[in-house]
Each structure stands twice: as C-alpha cells, then as structure tokens.
Amino acid sequence: MPEAESNRPSAWNVPDFRPELAFPQLTEDMVERLRSYGREENFPADVTLFARGERQVDMFVVLDGEVRISLPTSDGETKTIAHHRRFDFSGELNLLNSQGSLVDAHTVVESRLLRIPRNQLQRLMRAEGDIANLITQATIWRRIGILGESAGGILLMGHADDAEMTELHRFLIRNSYPHRIVEVPMGEGAQLDDGLSDVQPTLPAVVLSDGRTLHRPTIAELADELGITELPDPETIYDVVVVGAGPAGLAAAVYAASEGLCTLVIEGTAPGGQAGTSSKIENYLGFPTGISGQRLASRAQLQALKFGVRFAISRDVVTVESIGGIHRLTLAGGISVCTRSVVIASGAQYRKLSVENYGQFENHGIYYAATAMESLLCRDKEVIVVGGGNSAGQAAVFLSGIAKHVHHVVRGKSLANTMSQYLISRIESSSRITLYTDSEIVKLEGGLSLEHVTWVSRGSGGLTAKPIGSVFVMIGAEPNSGWLFGAVKLDKKGFILTGGTEGFEMTPYATSVPGMFAVGDVRSNSIKRVASAVGEGSVVISDVHRYLADHRNHFAVEPRSALAALRSASGTTAPQPATP
Numbered sequence: 001m002p003e004a005e006s007n008r009p010s011a012w013n014v015p016d017f018r019p020e021l022a023f024p025q026l027t028e029d030m031v032e033r034l035r036s037y038g039r040e041e042n043f044p045a046d047v048t049l050f051a052r053g054e055r056q057v058d059m060f061v062v063l064d065g066e067v068r069i070s071l072p073t074s075d076g077e078t079k080t081i082a083h084h085r086r087f088d089f090s091g092e093l094n095l096l097n098s099q100g101s102l103v104d105a106h107t108v109v110e111s112r113l114l115r116i117p118r119n120q121l122q123r124l125m126r127a128e129g130d131i132a133n134l135i136t137q138a139t140i141w142r143r144i145g146i147l148g149e150s151a152g153g154i155l156l157m158g159h160a161d162d163a164e165m166t167e168l169h170r171f172l173i174r175n176s177y178p179h180r181i182v183e184v185p186m187g188e189g190a191q192l193d194d195g196l197s198d199v200q201p202t203l204p205a206v207v208l209s210d211g212r213t214l215h216r217p218t219i220a221e222l223a224d225e226l227g228i229t230e231l232p233d234p235e236t237i238y239d240v241v242v243v244g245a246g247p248a249g250l251a252a253a254v255y256a257a258s259e260g261l262c263t264l265v266i267e268g269t270a271p272g273g274q275a276g277t278s279s280k281i282e283n284y285l286g287f288p289t290g291i292s293g294q295r296l297a298s299r300a301q302l303q304a305l306k307f308g309v310r311f312a313i314s315r316d317v318v319t320v321e322s323i324g325g326i327h328r329l330t331l332a333g334g335i336s337v338c339t340r341s342v343v344i345a346s347g348a349q350y351r352k353l354s355v356e357n358y359g360q361f362e363n364h365g366i367y368y369a370a371t372a373m374e375s376l377l378c379r380d381k382e383v384i385v386v387g388g389g390n391s392a393g394q395a396a397v398f399l400s401g402i403a404k405h406v407h408h409v410v411r412g413k414s415l416a417n418t419m420s421q422y423l424i425s426r427i428e429s430s431s432r433i434t435l436y437t438d439s440e441i442v443k444l445e446g447g448l449s450l451e452h453v454t455w456v457s458r459g460s461g462g463l464t465a466k467p468i469g470s471v472f473v474m475i476g477a478e479p480n481s482g483w484l485f486g487a488v489k490l491d492k493k494g495f496i497l498t499g500g501t502e503g504f505e506m507t508p509y510a511t512s513v514p515g516m517f518a519v520g521d522v523r524s525n526s527i528k529r530v531a532s533a534v535g536e537g538s539v540v541i542s543d544v545h546r547y548l549a550d551h552r553n554h555f556a557v558e559p560r561s562a563l564a565a566l567r568s569a570s571g572t573t574a575p576q577p578a579t580p
C-alpha cells in the first residue's frame with residue numbers, strides 16, 4: 001500500500017469523506033521550512049504525545065517512526081483512527097482553537113518528530129500560506145471524520161421536548177462539537193441500562209469524555225468545559241474587539257487579523273448569527289446552488305482562526321465604557337476586556353408574535369429557524385410558517401419538501417413587496433404550500449408542547465383551526481443593542497446610528513463614540529442581507545486601521561492613564577498593550 005494511503009482511517013465512513021484532504025503529506029521542501037518553527041525531538045515507542053482533553057497541544061511532524069491517533073469509545077476502549085508516518089502531521093480542528101484534544105496520540109515505535117509549539121504555529125499560519133492552507137484543510141476534514149464517528153465525543157442526555165436540551169443540542173451542532181444524543185422518554189428514568197439513569201432528576205445532562213457528568217449545565221459552563229470558549233486575556237489591550245460572530249463580525253475578524261491586528265471576537269451563542277440558522281442561502285455570491293448558513297459560518301470561522309483570531313464564545317458583552325481612547329467591555333459573568341477599537345456586529349434577533357401562551361411554546365412547537373435540525377420534528381406533519389419576508393419564504397419552500405403540508409400565514413395583503421420573486425414563484429407553484437394573506441395567528445393551545453393553532457383572516461374574520469404542533473415564526477428582527485444603551489447613539493428603533501451625521505466621524509461605520517464602529521444588521525439603515533453584512537464587516541477594517549494610526553499617535557503615551565481611570569472604576573490590574 002502506498003505510504004500516503006496507509007494512514008487513512010478505514011473506520012471513517014462519512015459520506016463524501018475526502019481522506020486525501022484529511023491526510024495530506026508534507027513535501028520535503030515544506031518540512032525544511034517548518035524546521036524554523038519547531039525543534040526535533042526523539043521519543044521511545046509507546047509514549048503519549050498528547051491525551052484527550054489536553055488543550056493547546058503542539059503539532060508534531062513525523063520525520064521518522066510512527067504515531068497512532070486513537071479515539072476513546074463509550075465502552076472504555078480505544079479505536080485507532082489514523083497512523084501518521086513520515087511527513088504526516090498531527091492535529092485536527094483543535095490545532096486552530098483552544099478546544100481540548102478529542103483524541104490520544106502515542107508513538108508506535110521509536111520516533112523522531114518535529115514539535116511545533118502553539119505560539120510558533122500561529123506564526124507559521126501567517127507566514128507560510130501554502131502550508132497553512134494544507135493544515136487548515138486537513139483540520140476541517142479530520143473534524144468532519146470525527147463528527148461522523150459514533151464512538152467519540154460527549155453524550156447529551158435528556159427529554160426530546162425539553163427546551164434546555166434543545167438549546168444545548170443546538171449549541172453543540174452550531175459549534176461543530178462531536179456528540180451523541182440519548183433521548184430519555186418523559187417520566188422514564190430507570191429504563192437506561194448504561195448506569196446513567198440516576199441523573200434523570202437533573203436532566204439534561206452531559207457526560208464528558210473523561211466520564212464526569214454535568215447536570216443541567218449552562219451554555220457558558222459547557223463551553224468552558226469543552227474549551228469552546230477561549231476566555232479573553234484580561235492583561236491584553238487588543239487592537240480590535242469584534243462583538244458578534246454573525247457574517248458581519250466574522251468578516252471583520254478575518255480582515256482585521258489577516259492585516260495583522262490583534263483581534264478578539266466575543267460571541268454570545270455560536271458563530272453564524274442569524275445566517276447560521278438559515279437552511280440555505282441562495283443569494284450569496286459564489287454559491288450557485290446555495291450554502292447552508294451553518295456551513296458558511298464554519299468556513300468563515302476557520303478562516304478567522306487561520307489568521308490567529310481568538311474567539312470568546314458563549315458570553316454576551318453586557319456593558320461598555322470608554323475612557324481616553326481605551327474601551328472596556330464587560331462580559332456576562334464579570335470578565336472584562338480592554339481594546340483600542342470595537343467593531344459592533346451584534347446583529348438582530350427574532351421578533352415574536354403577540355399571542356397568549358406564546359412563551360410557553362417557544363422551543364416546544366414555536367421555532368425561529370428552519371434548518372435540518374428543526375425539520376426532524378415535523379417530518380410528514382402539517383406545519384405553519386409565519387411571515388412575508390425572504391427568510392419565511394425560504395423556510396416554507398424548504399419545509400414543503402419534508403412536512404406533509406405548509407400553511408404559510410402572512411399579515412400583508414400580498415408577498416410582492418416583501419419577498420424575492422423567485423421565492424414567490426416557488427410558493428405559488430407548490431401544491432404542498434397554502435398561502436393565507438391578510439391573516440394572523442390568534443390562538444395557541446397545547447400541554448407540554450404545542451398541539452392546536454388557530455388563525456384568522458383579517459378581512460373576512462373567518463377562523464381556521466388545525467391540530468398543528470410546529471410554527472415557524474419569521475417576522476423580522478429587533479437590534480441586539482440593549483447592552484449599548486446610553487453608550488452610543490441609537491435610532492428610535494434601537495439600531496445604531498453611524499457616520500455622516502453631525503458630530504460623527506465622517507466614515508460610514510463610525511458610531512457616536514470615537515473608536516467604536518458598527519456594521520451589519522445592528523446598524524441603522526443597513527441592508528439586512530448576508531452579503532451586505534459581510535461587505536460592511538470587511539470594509540470597516542480600513543476605518544479601524546485609520547483610526548488606530550491616529551489613536552496610536554494621540555494616545556501612545558497615555559494609555560496607562562486611560563487604563564488607570566478604567567482600573568480605578570473596577571479595581572483591576574492594568575492590561576498590557578498587545579503585540580500584533
């Protein structure tokens with residue numbers, strides 16, 4: 001068997017898996033270049049190079065010998081998933097982020113390896129474009145392989161209809177974290193013969209790969225345990241902190257880091273924002289057959305990681321204060337971060353219907369996204385989609401391929417002014433979608449989850465009532481700007497005012513506070529589209545550069561006093577300026 005093939009894991013039966021991309025071999029020239037980033041080390045046989053759960057593991061290039069990569073299984077055994085031989089390298093997605101290792105690595109025989117420490121890896125990813133692309137590609141495909149393994153990852157157990165369970169599940173999916181689900185039937189706890197049934201009273205529970213169980217963890221607790229979040233360094237003054245990892249924030253992060261700025265992204269939930277909840281984005285340039293929002297977001301996050309962006313996921317920014325050119329952002333839980341500039345990309349969130357019992361059925365029949373995950377809940381059942389915009393249209397079309405029938409309820413008299421023509425045509429031509437214009441939902445009924453829905457035709461007053469358990473509400477969004485109240489100027493609806501107004505810097509994205517910029521859906525008068533959010537996120541970085549150049553001139557000798565002022569407000573120690 002040729003060398004390049006021998007390390008391919010036979011076990012990875014993921015559809016369309018590309019072993020040649022997951023396990024590329026470095027060339028002799030590449031290995032020579034890599035030597036300046038690492039050191040050669042000799043290891044005897046059967047030495048652990050890194051173990052599952054370890055964070056910030058180094059990368060190893062095999063010069064001579066062999067390294068075995070194995071995945072611990074739920075029954076306490078290990079499964080070999082790859083062998084690295086001459087000029088192969090170790091690591092998967094966790095090489096680029098701070099997640100704990102999902103696998104163990106051991107030498108099989110006496111081996112000579114090139115160890116590339118993490119800090120050098122970042123330098124290499126910036127300087128060696130061809131090798132960086134090879135590594136990035138391999139890390140994605142290796143993670144795809146691990147995600148497809150039934151053996152590894154963590155175990156999430158709970159009741160299928162439980163809102164907390166749904167939230168944890170969504171969090172794991174959106175952060176591409178390998179997991180398995182054990183659904184526990186309502187009222188049945190002692191049926192499981194896996195020794196875990198005693199956790200029933202505190203479901204949902206997460207059984208970690210080291211055997212520990214977290215009962216009803218919050219998203220932040222789970223994220224910290226899994227290393228999904230990288231807590232920001234309180235000692236650093238970042239060049240730019242991006243708040244929100246939707247399309248606008250991810251674009252800003254990629255451009256900022258690729259241009260050498262020390263960049264941190266703070267995201268409350270998961271990369272992707274609203275776009276991450278879209279089943280298929282069909283109008284984003286370059287994807288003629290469409291791309292799921294989740295996929296677009298994962299790719300963008302990888303691109304950002306490649307350039308050295310740090311991500312603090314799972315905590316919202318709750319306040320911001322600015323003194324003398326330094327901005328301090330405080331995250332939920334009290335951690336604070338200092339930065340010279342801020343790009344606000346906190347987007348918007350779904351609007352809700354004003355119907356009695358509405359809150360009772362959120363995540364128990366009322367959903368705001370129609371992705372593959374939600375579609376599992378309504379296979380061959382009748383569903384309702386509410387809203388006249390493009391997101392509602394996409395949801396109706398997507399669900400019509402899965403649900404028995406889609407009832408599309410719209411308040412407006414037609415879709416013409418609010419939806420793209422291609423979607424209107426598809427809705428009109430589908431026998432599995434019925435459109436109810438000038439109509440609204442008036443009653444929601446059910447027990448633990450939604451069971452019956454009634455809507456009214458506003459013109460005739462006629463009521464339609466159906467035994468339906470899934471309603472997809474897609475009626476627009478409100479800005480995520482509550483945390484900025486009193487800090488920057490907002491318009492009447494709470495969107496951030498930017499540029500061009502009297503008293504503002506004359507750049508389109510400058511807010512009323514120097515050094516703070518706003519892009520994407522949260523910005524007043526922005527076009528609410530993925531492409532425009534991405535465009536604004538990329539363009540704003542040139543404004544940030546200009547601002548930082550001035551800022552360094554004006555404040556270079558003064559950041560200490562600005563920090564002292566911020567410090568005296570909180571009693572914390574002074575952060576250190578970052579070295580880009």
Ligand SMILES: Cc1cc2nc3c(=O)[nH]c(=O)nc-3n(C[C@H](O)[C@H](O)[C@H](O)COP(=O)(O)OP(=O)(O)OC[C@H]3O[C@@H](n4cnc5c(N)ncnc54)[C@H](O)[C@@H]3O)c2cc1C
Pocket residue numbers: 243244245246247248249266267268269270271272273274275276277278279280281282283284315316317318345346347348349368369370390391394480483519520521522527528529530531533
């Ligand atoms: C279901 C759906 C389908 C769509 N389909 C399309 C489409 O096909 N084509 C198209 O062009 N547009 C589409 N859109 C619109 C598009 O997704 C948005 O315009 C775009 O996502 C806006 O990007 P953004 O980065 O500005 O904000 P968002 O995508 O809203 O991202 C903001 C991010 O900031 C985070 N955040 C908020 N507050 C805080 C805080 N205080 N601290 C930390 N993080 C915070 C949020 O968790 C979120 O991840 C769709 C929208 C939806 C909901």
